[in-house]
Structures are given as structure tokens and as C-alpha cells.
Amino acid sequence: MPSGQLIVLTGPSGVGKGTLVRSLLARHNDLYLSISATTRSPRRGEIDGKDYYFVTRSQFKKMIDQGELLEWAEYANNCYGTPRFDIEKKLNSGIKVLLEIDVVGARNIKQTFPDALRIFVLPPSLEELERRLRGRDKDSQEAITCRLEQAKKELIASREFNHIIVNDNLSQSLQKFENIIFAIELN
Numbered sequence: 001m002p003s004g005q006l007i008v009l010t011g012p013s014g015v016g017k018g019t020l021v022r023s024l025l026a027r028h029n030d031l032y033l034s035i036s037a038t039t040r041s042p043r044r045g046e047i048d049g050k051d052y053y054f055v056t057r058s059q060f061k062k063m064i065d066q067g068e069l070l071e072w073a074e075y076a077n078n079c080y081g082t083p084r085f086d087i088e089k090k091l092n093s094g095i096k097v098l099l100e101i102d103v104v105g106a107r108n109i110k111q112t113f114p115d116a117l118r119i120f121v122l123p124p125s126l127e128e129l130e131r132r133l134r135g136r137d138k139d140s141q142e143a144i145t146c147r148l149e150q151a152k153k154e155l156i157a158s159r160e161f162n163h164i165i166v167n168d169n170l171s172q173s174l175q176k177f178e179n180i181i182f183a184i185e186l187n
């Protein structure tokens with residue numbers, strides 16, 4: 001059985017990672033998106049077990065202690081982690097597995113899965129990132145400020161990644177994302 005490919009997509013909150021991932025999943029049903037665990041409260045419309053596994057801090061700590069997380073990180077005062085259980089199974093079945101995680105988590109994955117394809121999504125500018133965070137209208141003012149501060153630190157990390165997508169025009173970014181994953185060489 002061929003081994004699948006682990007694909008890590010990272011970049012600042014609000015840059016459009018979720019939008020790109022959802023669009024790509026709609027085109028490729030052979031891709032598997034890992035569902036993370038988080039201590040963050042659900043946003044309007046988010047569903048437990050679909051968008052995230054929403055857990056308490058003590059449940060999250062238990063997951064760490066029992067070795068259930070492939071990686072985890074603290075982001076904007078909440079914990080986020082990748083459950084190990086079905087990822088290894090999917091990879092062993094030859095499936096492409098997508099992780100949408102923060103920069104710290106992406107760095108940790110580089111240690112455990114050096115062959116993972118690692119993609120960084122950049123905003124066209126910090127002003128546009130702020131517009132997207134505000135336009136999404138799902139985070140408090142405090143959460144937006146925290147995410148923008150975090151973004152300034154994260155952007156510097158982009159050069160550590162195999163591939164960079166500047167998410168300006170959405171359809172061009174989606175095309176580039178698809179090309180990277182399915183290894184179609186253009187330009």
C-alpha cells in the first residue's frame with residue numbers, strides 16, 4: 001500500500017486558509033482534512049466534530065498527557081491540537097491528509113514528518129488581513145487585535161516553508177494550491 005502525503009497549510013488567522021481548504025475539498029473527495037481539538041469556544045455556526053472538537057482545558061491536557069496529539073500549540077490564549085488517531089491510519093491507506101494549523105504546529109510537524117508538504121499563505125498586505133478579519137465578523141475586537149499582533153510575528157516565518165501562496169485573487173490562489181498538492185508544474 002503506498003504511503004499517503006501529509007500536507008500542512010499555515011498562515012495568519014484571517015488570511016483565507018479555511019476558504020482555500022473548503023474550496024479544494026469541494027473539488028477533490030480523495031483529500032482528507034484533519035479535525036483539530038481546541039479549547040476555543042465555538043463561533044457562530046461552528047459544529048462540534050465538524051469544524052473542531054471543542055474541549056475543555058482539562059480534556060485538552062488529558063489528550064496531551066495520553067499522547068493523543070500529533071502536535072499542539074497555544075494560539076491567542078487557546079490551545080489547538082491535531083488528534084493522532086485517524087491521521088496515521090489515513091496516511092497508511094495512501095490518502096492525502098491536510099492539516100490547517102498555526103506556524104508553531106507547522107514547525108513541529110517538520111520535526112516529526114520531514115517529508116510533509118508545507119505551504120504558507122500570505123495576505124496581500126496587513127491592511128487587507130485586518131479587513132478580512134473584521135469582514136468575517138466572527139471574532140471580538142480583542143480577538144482580532146490579538147490575531148493581528150500574532151500575524152506580524154508569523155509572517156516572518158513564511159520563508160521557512162516549501163511553498164508560498166499570496167492569497168490576493170482567490171481563484172488564482174486556489175489554482176496554485178491545487179497545483180502544489182497535485183504536483184502540476186505551471187510557470
Ligand code: ADP
Binds near residue numbers: 011013017018135
Ligand atoms: P482563515 O481560515 O485563514 O482564518 P478564512 O478562510 O476564514 O481565514 O477567511 C477570512 C475572511 O477572508 C473570510 O471572510 C473570507 O471570505 C475572506 N477571504 C478569503 N480569501 C479571500 C480573498 N482571496 N480575497 C478576499 N477575501 C478573502
Ligand code: 5GP
Binds near residue numbers: 012
Ligand atoms: P481559529 O481560532 O481562527 O479557528 O484558529 C486559530 C489558529 O489556530 C489558526 O492559525 C489555525 O490554523 C490554528 N489551528 C487550528 N487547528 C490547529 C491545530 O490542530 N494545531 C495547531 N498548532 N494550530 C491549529
